[in-house]
Amino acid sequence: MRSLLVIHLHSDYVSEQTHAVSSWQAGPEHLLESNGYLTLPCRNESEIKQLILNADAAVLNIPVGTISIWSGRLEQAKAIPLLWWCSAESALSSTEACEADVTVDGILTPSMAAHELNWALHFSAKRFFERQHWQSERKQLTARLEERKWIDMAKGILGEVNGIPEAEAYDVLRKKAMNERKRIVDVAISIVKAQQMLKA
Structure with missing residues (x-):
């Protein structure tokens, strides 16, 4: 798993240079790229459809309440492991949705060390294949x-x-x-x- 689609759908994720730089530093791209992963950032459905074909997994930098909507859309384009980027901001904005029924194969956090990140991605890939097998059997x-x-x-x-x-x-x-x-x-x-x- 080397190429990761990073989906940003926060309302504060804007294209202005200052905001984009601070979002990048706080977002998953910095952690992933500094550990040798290729990131494919996108902010809308048309970008996702273009980039998902080259992705090994998707990192969802979105509120928990919207994961089920976007996981369904991603599944239609290409079935890949789904990981949630659990930053302090997204964890706080998602507290009301903590009981939501969401399908993710793993969670990434900003404080992860390289070995923790590698294991999280490894186990999420394994969980994804188990989930696919279970869905097929169902x-x-x-x-x-x-x-x-x-x-x-x-x-x-x-x-x-x-x-x-x-x-x-x-x-x-x-x-x-x-x-x-x-x-x-x-x-x-x-x-x-x-x-x-x-x-x-």
């Missing part, structure tokens, strides 16, 4: 539950129409899927939708 389980719902409805319809128990209805459904060379859930969906059209 999507698969949700898809399976959705498929099961369609299959159960189709079994009920076939059982009712043919006057057979659900176990037999499942066999009918499975054989129909094999004969049509389709997935069983696709056949189930077509049966349920056909029945819904007849009832309409």
